Amino acid sequence: MGHHCCSKQKVKRGLWSPEEDEKLIKHITNHGHGCWSSVPKLAGLQRCGKSCRLRWINYLRPDLRRGSFTEHEERTIIDVHRILGNRWAQIAKHLPGRTDNEVKNFWNSCIKKKLIAQGLDPNTHNLLSPHQIPILNANNSKNIDSTKPVFSIINNTSTQTKDAKKVQPFRPHSDANDLVMSHNLYESSLTHGSSNLNYQDNILGLKNDVRYQSTIGFSSQHLVELERAKMPILLPLSSSSSQPLDFGTAVQSWVANSDLGAAFEPTRRPEAYEEMLQPPMVGQEFVNKGLDLRGGGVVQSQTNVDMGSFDGCNIDLEFMEAALMPTLYTNVGSLDQLAWDCN
DNA sequence: AAGACCCTCAACCGCCTCTGC
DNA sequence: TGCAGAGGCGGTTGAGGGTCT
Helix, strand or coil: CCCHHHCCCCCCCCCCCHHHHHHHHHHHHHHCCCCHHHHHHHHCCCCCHHHHHHHHHHHHCCCCCCCCCCHHHHHHHHHHHHHHCCCHHHHHCCCCCCCHHHHHHHHHHHHHHHHHHCCECCCCCCECCCCHHHHHHHCCCCCCCCCCCHHHHHCCCHHHHHHHCCCCCCCCECCCCCCCCCHHHHHHHHHCCCCHHHHHHHHHHHHHHHHHCCCCCCCCCEEEECCCCCCCCEEEECCCCCCHHHHHHHHHHHHHHCCCHHHHCCCCCHHHHHHHCCCCCCCHHHHHCCCCCCCCEEECCCCCCCEEEECCEEEEHHHHHHHHHHHHHHHCCCHHHCECCCC
């Protein structure tokens, strides 16, 4: 059944012929794609608009980078996936010339297996427990239904995988307000079998709250350790704007020293990254730029989430997420232990 | 040589969000 | 406010080529 955008038309499906490619390239080169649903008609193709869009984005676009993934790209995918999960489009933004589809395929056909072979859960990037390893290895044999997704095998049921996709609303704990939690708590949560899968989804829920609902309320003198950096740096974060420049400098240093730097460099608003490294704006300058000054960190309205700010340093929000998520992931064992000020 | 099996990846499906009316 | 269309995305499929037995 065709998509609603082309359900009334007789559309061709399957692989694209060179002639079709040529028509599509010619049309888009001369006229741009405009509204995709009108492209097939204008380009003289018996295809669905979505199919044209996909073909162009994933295969015909001139800025695509073809060929095998480099070691650095592979490392980048793993590192960003560790933070963002299966958000292929977001991951692909960190790899110029690569598409979400390409990254996804590479992950499923190559990286996932490598991680499992290394004893790592490809979903959580944590060590697999001993009882999971033989199950996953057995999955490579014909004795196991190989059509089952790896993660459903990890969790024994496929319904769990489906449920895990639902992002639960984040509910902050009212007690502590520390971002940096004892690693013991984290380890304790592992010992007591808290679900990393659910945890990661809750982090995504948290992220949604960051983006759309809340103001980040770090209390003063918190240290955020960017533990993914090769040379971990302790960043002094303060809601009193006492050391904003140090923050920018520290981030700059972190980026310079980290092989993750390129991966986390903001792609949508490169200028935000530059702004982040500049001396802080203060007072009226924030207001002039339409920023909200509540709390220690600031997130703009729902319709403009590209940029947040932190103690006077403007930060691309994705960069901030990228910087903070590993810390949360490493140091916070469960949502009960995570303090978050949503007011 | 041939069939079975495996792997890759282009393409599709269905769902979600956004936007305009 | 609700609806419909368009675009975007992640999960999945299946064709086709490669490898194994």
